[in-house]
Amino acid sequence: MRLRDKVALITGASNGVGRATAATFACEGAMVVVADIDDVTGADTVEEIHSAGGRAHYLHLDVTDEASWRTAIEEVLSHFGRLDVLVNNAGISGSCDTGLTSTDYFDRLMSVNARSVFLGIKHGSAAMRHSGGGSIVNLSSISASIGLRGVHIGYGASKAAVKSMTTTGAVHYAADGIRVNAVAPGMLPPMRTTRGTSSDPVFRATQVDAIPMKRVGEVQEVANVVLFLASDESSYVTGTETVVDGGWNSV
Template sequence: MSVLEMMSNKPASFTGRITLVTGGGSGIGRAVALGFAREGATVIVAGRGHGPLEETVKLIEAEGGRAEAITVDVTDTADVASLVQRIVDRHGRLDIAVNNAGTFTFGEVADLPESEWTRVFEVNTTGVFLAMKHQIAAMRQAGGGVIVNVSSNIGAHKRIPGLGAYAASKAAVTALSRTAALECVGDGIRVNTVSPGPHDTPMSLHPGESVAERAVRMKEQNPAGRVGSLDEITSAVLWLASDGAGFAVGQDLVLDGGASA
């Protein structure tokens, strides 16, 4: 049973909602974009790679949905501002934003190159800051909206040696999101976060590891005995964005099968 089914007697409907998903060219971002489109939203998928974004659009359109691909560098404030303005000019408003674009690095603190630290923070933390900065401005003009930021269970909830930069960047996303939630709720804008653990994406595979080998490892490492499915995280994001979650403000929904419990 999905989170949406558990939280509501009927599936959330986003018919007519204008929805932006960053990092929408693959993995969680693609799955979330498809989920919103299946519920009737018009979806704008954004990211650096035009080819993967167009593939997401084709998948949505093949199911009868409406989507558009726009390339963006989330670390460039002018680029992000242009993205949001383009959406507002074309559709009149921005109702929902899912800030999912992110990157990963591995290295112990004493050995991590400073350039890697900077790169991870620019994408994972500054990228979310810039996205919210411009999204909130547009949503305030429209009278409200919803933002869901994708963080990680590694950060505010769990630490792993070798992932210090990633953990710090994602913990910052959680803190930033909660602060913005308090600042914006009076304007009719809800900000929440989801923090996935290992899900069925390439990021959860160790170098050279097969899906079957990952399954064996997860049986030993994760209390739930498996990775999460993309449907499960999509359901959680859609619920947080739905009217049924109207009293959820500044929350960080951890989806990791009990790994950080």
């Protein structure tokens, strides 16, 4: 098992990539802390993992709130004594129904997509120093590197912030035995927060046609990459951004 007895905290773990990652980690022997603001689906994720023979614990976490992060990390250390892996997965879509230049939505994007990762790195790295090292994996996006139609103008900026914090964090924490990497997915099935233009099937079809592989990615394909970066197999990998986009970012 690639994560045998490691303690892994995954934010936004009740659905999508987070849920797939939680299930994958549990299958690989990790004690998975499922963190989310949706207590109902979070509990469902834990039950699904238990039913498959894995280990999981639910934790309510508002990733935009620093006090909530402090409480969460304290609970992890109190219950399990260590933190080995942090996956900063929680985020919201760049698609919205309030307009692609909405200032309110810009602020929301920065809070949920960027501030949350900063807080996760800040408090997760402190816990990992206590544990003797670990791995932080952040979820960025190909929007950090290329412009996409149909998404809020600030979405790419929020994900570019994640990309930058990943490379800077890697330099800051390498001497502590803490690796910081990012995964940048391309087009995936719609998130539960997807609204507006990019939720339209006709528009999505035109986007899929621009992907060299001519299909969207699956959440499990992203989870598999996160697993590699979380595991000891990537022990000499830090500060990287792994793109999972079917070749979209190459054209």
